[in-house]
Amino acid sequence: MDEEQDKQQDVRVPRDFDSLRSVIIDRKSTMPKRLMQVAAYALAHPDEIAFGTAASIAAAAEVQPSTLVRLAHHLGFDGFSDLQTVFRERLRDRTLSYEERLATLEQGAAASSEDELLTGFIAAAGQSVARLAQTIDRDAFSRAVGLLAKAETIYLVAKRRSYPLTAHMAYAFGKLGIRHQTIASPNGIDSEIAQFATARDAAIAVSFAPYAAESLSQAQALHERGVPLVAITDSAFSPLATCAAHWFEVAEADYGGFRSLSASMALAMALPVAIAEKRRSLDRSGKISAKK
Known part of the structure; x- marks a missing residue:
């Protein structure tokens, strides 16, 4: 599907992360392969989308930077930077309580292993510094x-x-x-x-x-x-x-x-x-x- 066909989609522009996720899932079966590839990457790595550049994101998703623009237009956004604001707003709105954070940890590997918990925090620290x-x-x-x-x-x-x-x-x-x-x-x-x-x-x-x-x-x-x-x-x-x-x-x-x-x-x-x-x-x- 080329860009002209992309623009023919019946687009409702999602302005929050949950709506964006729903739109992508709804269109999963009809979205072109490359667009679905970068959309899947975006949903799996939202922080990278929020803070990365078009070049770095495209490289990580193994697509061309132009594919990011095509995805943004496909979803009804003016361009990739417009789409990126949804991911940045998600970070601003993400304010889990400490009880919710502990519940998240209990559902993961750290629930049964203090070593996994320590390893997770060390890995996060390393990622931040890198x-x-x-x-x-x-x-x-x-x-x-x-x-x-x-x-x-x-x-x-x-x-x-x-x-x-x-x-x-x-x-x-x-x-x-x-x-x-x-x-x-x-x-x-x-x-x-x-x-x-x-x-x-x-x-x-x-x-x-x-x-x-x-x-x-x-x-x-x-x-x-x-x-x-x-x-x-x-x-x-x-x-x-x-x-x-x-x-x-x-x-x-x-x-x-x-x-x-x-x-x-x-x-x-x-x-x-x-x-x-x-x-x-x-x-x-x-x-x-x-x-x-």
Whole structure:
């Protein structure tokens, strides 16, 4: 079936993952072989579809990139990026409770083996770090380090499961002699702390879906004060990406619904050391001292 025939399909455009899955299953018997091949891959590897490029997905599914576009048109989407939004929205909406996650694990191999459970978490951590190594923009990392190295004070913003990342960075900054301030006060004066930040400072904000409302509001407030922001998040659709001078997309693998922090922690460990080294370089050239 060629593309003209694809467009003749009676298309109802699915805008959520469950609807998309139902449409693909309904058309399984009539869908062209290559389209069914990539559709099956998409349903089996939704995270890869959400975060991959057309080239990487096509290679993994063993089809041409044009086949992804044909599939998108076949399903009624404007193009592959339009189809990809369904998979990214799925990640934003995927918020299993811890009881649901434990129930998922009980239904799998880990139910009868602690070794399987440990192996699953180790594998997820390894996948996360390997993916970061393949996808991180080294030039963006260098630019972010350069921005943060020139800051008088680095403000750290994170809540909930993201908080360990900024807690480690605060520890590292303290040991490296870099002035910093965590916006996470036990007495509820976060907004007052943020008001000390100026355009001479910078901030690092971390949040993953479902995004912490406090982190988003604090990051936005800093941005509105002219404070340059570096963000660590999980999607180009993250609210943090829209207000950050530089941002890093980190896709963490999960095991039984429990997401790894391995890749994010690797980035959180690299940033303070890289900033310290950059500051030493700038100090030797007199660029930091001249500002003080």
